[in-house]
Amino acid sequence: MNAVASLLEYPSSYIEKLGNIHRILPWIMAFVVLLPLPHILETTLNEYYVYLANRICIFIMLCVGLNIVKGFCGQVTVGHVGLYAIGAVTSALISLHLGWSFWISLPLGVFAAGLAGVIVGLPSVRLEGAYLALATLGLGESVRIMIAVTPFFGSSTGLISIPSPAIGGFVFDTYRSYYYLVMTAALIGIYLSFSILRSATGRAFMAVREDTIAAAVHGINVTKYKLLAFVISALYAGAAGGLFAHMPPGYIHHNNFTIIEMVTLLLMVVLGGIGHIWGGVIGAIIVTIIYDQTLEFYFYQPLLFGLSMVLIVLFMPRGIGGMIDRYLVTKRFMAIQEGKSNGAS
Amino acid sequence: MSKLNKTGTVLGLAAVMGVTLSTFALAADIRIGITMRMISENGQKYGQMVMDEFDMINKAGGINGNMIKATLMNDECKSDKGVANAVKLVAQEKVHLLIGSSCSSVTLPIVDVTSKAGVPQLVPHSTNDKITKKGSAWVFRVPVSGRYYAGVNAKYVGENIGKKIAYLCAADAASQNDCEAMQAQMKAQHGVEPAYTAQVQEKEVDFRTHMQKIKNANVDGIMIAALAETMARALIQSYEAGIPASVRRIGSSSASNSPVPKIAGDAAKGVFFAAAYAAADTRPIARMFNEIVKSRYGINSPDHDFSQAYDLVRIAEIALGNADLKLDSASLAADRTAIRDAIAGVKGYQGLASGPISFCAEATPQCRDGNRTAVLIAYSKGGENYKTEVLARVTMPIDFGL
Numbered sequence: 086m087n088a089v090a091s092l093l094e095y096p097s098s099y100i101e102k103l104g105n106i107h108r109i110l111p112w113i114m115a116f117v118v119l120l121p122l123p124h125i126l127e128t129t130l131n132e133y134y135v136y137l138a139n140r141i142c143i144f145i146m147l148c149v150g151l152n153i154v155k156g157f158c159g160q161v162t163v164g165h166v167g168l169y170a171i172g173a174v175t176s177a178l179i180s181l182h183l184g185w186s187f188w189i190s191l192p193l194g195v196f197a198a199g200l201a202g203v204i205v206g207l208p209s210v211r212l213e214g215a216y217l218a219l220a221t222l223g224l225g226e227s228v229r230i231m232i233a234v235t236p237f238f239g240s241s242t243g244l245i246s247i248p249s250p251a252i253g254g255f256v257f258d259t260y261r262s263y264y265y266l267v268m269t270a271a272l273i274g275i276y277l278s279f280s281i282l283r284s285a286t287g288r289a290f291m292a293v294r295e296d297t298i299a300a301a302v303h304g305i306n307v308t309k310y311k312l313l314a315f316v317i318s319a320l321y322a323g324a325a326g327g328l329f330a331h332m333p334p335g336y337i338h339h340n341n342f343t344i345i346e347m348v349t350l351l352l353m354v355v356l357g358g359i360g361h362i363w364g365g366v367i368g369a370i371i372v373t374i375i376y377d378q379t380l381e382f383y384f385y386q387p388l389l390f391g392l393s394m395v396l397i398v399l400f401m402p403r404g405i406g407g408m409i410d411r412y413l414v415t416k417r418f419m420a421i422q423e424g425k426s427n428g429a430s
Numbered sequence: 431m432s433k434l435n436k437t438g439t440v441l442g443l444a445a446v447m448g449v450t451l452s453t454f455a456l457a458a459d460i461r462i463g464i465t466m467r468m469i470s471e472n473g474q475k476y477g478q479m480v481m482d483e484f485d486m487i488n489k490a491g492g493i494n495g496n497m498i499k500a501t502l503m504n505d506e507c508k509s510d511k512g513v514a515n516a517v518k519l520v521a522q523e524k525v526h527l528l529i530g531s532s533c534s535s536v537t538l539p540i541v542d543v544t545s546k547a548g549v550p551q552l553v554p555h556s557t558n559d560k561i562t563k564k565g566s567a568w569v570f571r572v573p574v575s576g577r578y579y580a581g582v583n584a585k586y587v588g589e590n591i592g593k594k595i596a597y598l599c600a601a602d603a604a605s606q607n608d609c610e611a612m613q614a615q616m617k618a619q620h621g622v623e624p625a626y627t628a629q630v631q632e633k634e635v636d637f638r639t640h641m642q643k644i645k646n647a648n649v650d651g652i653m654i655a656a657l658a659e660t661m662a663r664a665l666i667q668s669y670e671a672g673i674p675a676s677v678r679r680i681g682s683s684s685a686s687n688s689p690v691p692k693i694a695g696d697a698a699k700g701v702f703f704a705a706a707y708a709a710a711d712t713r714p715i716a717r718m719f720n721e722i723v724k725s726r727y728g729i730n731s732p733d734h735d736f737s738q739a740y741d742l743v744r745i746a747e748i749a750l751g752n753a754d755l756k757l758d759s760a761s762l763a764a765d766r767t768a769i770r771d772a773i774a775g776v777k778g779y780q781g782l783a784s785g786p787i788s789f790c791a792e793a794t795p796q797c798r799d800g801n802r803t804a805v806l807i808a809y810s811k812g813g814e815n816y817k818t819e820v821l822a823r824v825t826m827p828i829d830f831g832l
Contacts, residue, residue: 130522131521132517132521133517133518136514140514230631233601233632234601234629234631240601241535241600241601241603241604241606241607242534242538242558242603242607243509243535243539245538245539245560245564246542260517333546334513334539334542334543334546335539335542336509336513336538336539336542337509338508338509338535340507340508340509340535341509377514380503380504381503383468383503383506
């Protein structure tokens, strides 16, 4: 742990310095660092890993969004994948039937998911815990079933030949070019998530999470913030869905939005650490890679993932993000103690 | 120092030899990637059959002295997993030929992956007619297309059963396609609309409400288009609802799968469907095949997904044998093209399918839906030791349903 910490010390202090100049600078730095990744992956490994990187970026968006409602605001939701589906189907349908550009269809998909987020969030006003989980699960699954039985939404065949995004003559129709799109979206998503967390809204979310009655007593409109968390989270899911739909080969099917996908998302968030933005990112990366590396053992994969979830909840309830937090807090505490003892001497 | 030098030399030589040997081994392998639905007992057996058949080819000396290196992956009948598998097989395993998938909803996006990468694709089980209508120059379908099945079913139903038909259509791609195509054919051939139609979930368990309505509609037949287990449940419940045996039960192509008669038991008796292969086939090749499947996988009457997997391997064997392959690291694209052209050159293959399978070079459904012969099969007995009988064999016109 110490070796890793010392290895990370220089870049983290450098990032901190950049952040002190302007808070957006570390993100621009991250963008620049991540730019050559597809080239590196293609030359050292192969194109498949670029595809995997794209999937990871989409999962990161989903996890970061899920973390807002679950981690920041403490609301149980199992319907996130339904919102992801709404974003995907709306954006795909607009592109396919109206022939509108991705740059219009994606925001409309995000908007549709946001509206659906209000509906998914409404039960949270009256319900909590397992009851809220059941209500959101029902809504999420209803979306999938609706897609499955409605020919206009793709029904059983799915939506085929969804056009790739384009800027002028440049078409994002390869995994490599698409990476720049999803990577940028993921970085913006993480940045906005940090901004929300640091804002008054983020603090209100956390107050609602800790104690709704205490939050209400302190003048926080609990209903408003609960709904807002669901809507923001839905916007993330809608964006991820839209990006997934237009990613080559441009095909979506209701089977992409089942409860299994939802459980995988939850595993990512729980493993990464509920309430930690970087936790969702770490979870998305680790779970996607483990899933890929265990593809050959497909009989045992559900067992592996199920068991991992149980073990994480039992022995690492705060996930990897929690562990990092604990390490940082300990380090800070040690530094304070050291400072005190130096001052005393 | 000299000891270190020696060790270094030995290690260096070993590394060079290793690289040379691995390059040589790679050059001699024909790499085939397979992605199939491996989530059911039968699904696993279909995949296993393909692997076993390639293994047999290797044991017999390979193809023109080249061994086949097959990689089998599970796509769980999910399009995103199927696409991931296809990209992995194409970009990482650098396969010369891709086989997949069992589900139409997975095959459809994979066609785009293979088309873009220039990898020949053999479709083992998917029947959705959109697969070959995409116009990819790299895709070849071994099973009978859904457009042919519908024509055969509609002709037989209209002429022998009646025209008042109820439809129960499950939400999976193949069943939807079968159901819609059958309704369209009933209208085109006999000018009739459905007497009753309902869409049900892919894994629906309760059909009682629909069955009561169908009973009251006084129909001549019920078409149940669903995957095997779902269809079996619907058949049982049709009798529980009191619909008499005189109302004929028409299955979609998946009625051929063994879980239907096994689960449905007596309710399977009389159910008829169009498929690519009948276990009741009396040809010597069919008898031999039935014995192979029974001894290897413990299945008495293999369904057409087994026969199609077997036929696909034979077609691949013929094409790979005819293709001029170099199989070195620089010839991957040329080898893939050679295999594609060799598959397009397969004409009049006579295997387990009820008619000949032929492909040609144009990227059209006429050229790439190689199998045009459907066989009409009825279950004469349900249960574990189910029996089938052949009602008719029909080879459809090449342009039918386009």
